[in-house]
Amino acid sequence: MGESLKFVHDVDSPRVIFGTGSLSSLQSEITLLGCKKIALICDESARATASEISLQLGSLVQQRINQVVMHVPDEFTFPIINESKSFDIDLVVAIGGGSSTGLGKIMALELNIPLLAIPTTYAGSEMTPIWGRTKENKKITGTDIKVLPRVVLYEPELTHSLPISISVNSGMNAIAHAVESLYSPELSPLVELAALRGIESMSQGLRELVGGKNISESREKLFLGSMLCGFTLGNAKMGLHHKICHTLGGMFNLPHAQMHSAVLPYAIKYNEVYAKESMNKVAEILHSHTASQGLWNLAREVGAETALKNLDFPVEEAGNVAEVISNATMVNPRPFEKENVVKLLKAAYNGTRPDDESW
Numbered sequence: 001m002g003e004s005l006k007f008v009h010d011v012d013s014p015r016v017i018f019g020t021g022s023l024s025s026l027q028s029e030i031t032l033l034g035c036k037k038i039a040l041i042c043d044e045s046a047r048a049t050a051s052e053i054s055l056q057l058g059s060l061v062q063q064r065i066n067q068v069v070m071h072v073p074d075e076f077t078f079p080i081i082n083e084s085k086s087f088d089i090d091l092v093v094a095i096g097g098g099s100s101t102g103l104g105k106i107m108a109l110e111l112n113i114p115l116l117a118i119p120t121t122y123a124g125s126e127m128t129p130i131w132g133r134t135k136e137n138k139k140i141t142g143t144d145i146k147v148l149p150r151v152v153l154y155e156p157e158l159t160h161s162l163p164i165s166i167s168v169n170s171g172m173n174a175i176a177h178a179v180e181s182l183y184s185p186e187l188s189p190l191v192e193l194a195a196l197r198g199i200e201s202m203s204q205g206l207r208e209l210v211g212g213k214n215i216s217e218s219r220e221k222l223f224l225g226s227m228l229c230g231f232t233l234g235n236a237k238m239g240l241h242h243k244i245c246h247t248l249g250g251m252f253n254l255p256h257a258q259m260h261s262a263v264l265p266y267a268i269k270y271n272e273v274y275a276k277e278s279m280n281k282v283a284e285i286l287h288s289h290t291a292s293q294g295l296w297n298l299a300r301e302v303g304a305e306t307a308l309k310n311l312d313f314p315v316e317e318a319g320n321v322a323e324v325i326s327n328a329t330m331v332n333p334r335p336f337e338k339e340n341v342v343k344l345l346k347a348a349y350n351g352t353r354p355d356d357e358s359w
């Protein structure tokens with residue numbers, strides 16, 4: 001007999017405006033929010049769009065921030081926040097990748113004002129109430145509903161300029177959220193549906209993008225996938241895969257999206273026999289025998305990262321990494337087995353297809 005159904009449905013989501021032309025609803029969305037003094041953040045890639053927005057919004061824009069720094073360091077953020085206070089800012093609009101959204105989140109948190117996000121990558125941060133900042137060179141994260149954007153505008157055209165090499169790793173990073181959400185305890189059926197659709201849309205979009213098919217269609221699929229995968233990150237508990245990446249990022253500052261792409265097939269290989277039903281669904285979506293092989297095949301096919309050795313991970317540190325993870329609290333379908341986590345890390349370092357390992 002199968003296990004009885006058990007879940008908690010208590011989801012958080014921004015209001016989402018999705019599709020070509022959605023940027024044109026910016027002004028009406030601001031009116032709906034009733035805000036009058038805007039801080040407009042953009043990263044380097046979005047400066048031209050931000051200037052157009054600024055022109056369109058006129059005197060509503062009181063503060064422009066034209067540069068962002070990865071991992072939101074306090075020494076960069078707090079002078080900006082002090083300036084926002086002097087302008088009496090009542091809304092943050094952030095356009096750009098996860099670093100831009102990340103700064104917007106800390107401003108929303110510190111100033112206790114709403115955030116409207118216009119993402120241009122597949123990081124998915126705009127769908128979560130998770131914030132991150134760097135204090136005295138240490139990255140800290142937390143969860144607060146105040147940082148969940150009130151509105152997200154997904155304008156697929158803004159992603160056409162995202163280089164394919166960034167797109168594919170960013171896409172695999174998004175898929176990692178959805179795959180791990182599927183074995184989260186007490187998963188809401190709605191989040192499960194979002195995860196499955198997110199993996200499907202993202203994997204199809206990635207294959208079509210590198211295959212040179214209709215760019216508009218593939219970018220639209222990728223953006224839908226990133227929205228759904230981001231939603232799962234904000235509404236489910238992540239497991240061993242995210243714990244490994246968080247630890248590797250903290251210890252060795254490995255590049256975020258590439259690291260996720262390289263670790264994912266092996267973390268799922270470790271877990272999949274303990275989460276057979278959900279991982280079989282992933283395998284089916286990826287047209288593969290197992291989820292881990294399907295993820296590796298996808299990363300390989302689209303040119304995303306498949307080996308930590310390419311990211312200069314010092315593999316001799318695998319034992320120390322496993323030791324750090326063993327002391328962390330984590331929800332994961334398979335119990336933590338230090339020796340096997342070391343084998344997992346070594347396999348992710350080598351990057352060979354996760355076929356025959358016995359761990």
Ligand code: NAD
Binds near residue numbers: 045099122159
């Ligand atoms: P990013 O925002 O740092 O952007 C990467 C690069 O791509 C930048 O140089 C940027 O200017 C450029 N870029 C962005 N959009 C572009 C476009 N459309 N065309 C051309 N270039 C473009 O990277 P990211 O991967 O989007 O975000 C990573 C950050 O987000 C990390 O700090 C990560 O921790 C955080 N994150 C947070 C959450 C959360 O829930 N809090 C979720 C996922 C990621």
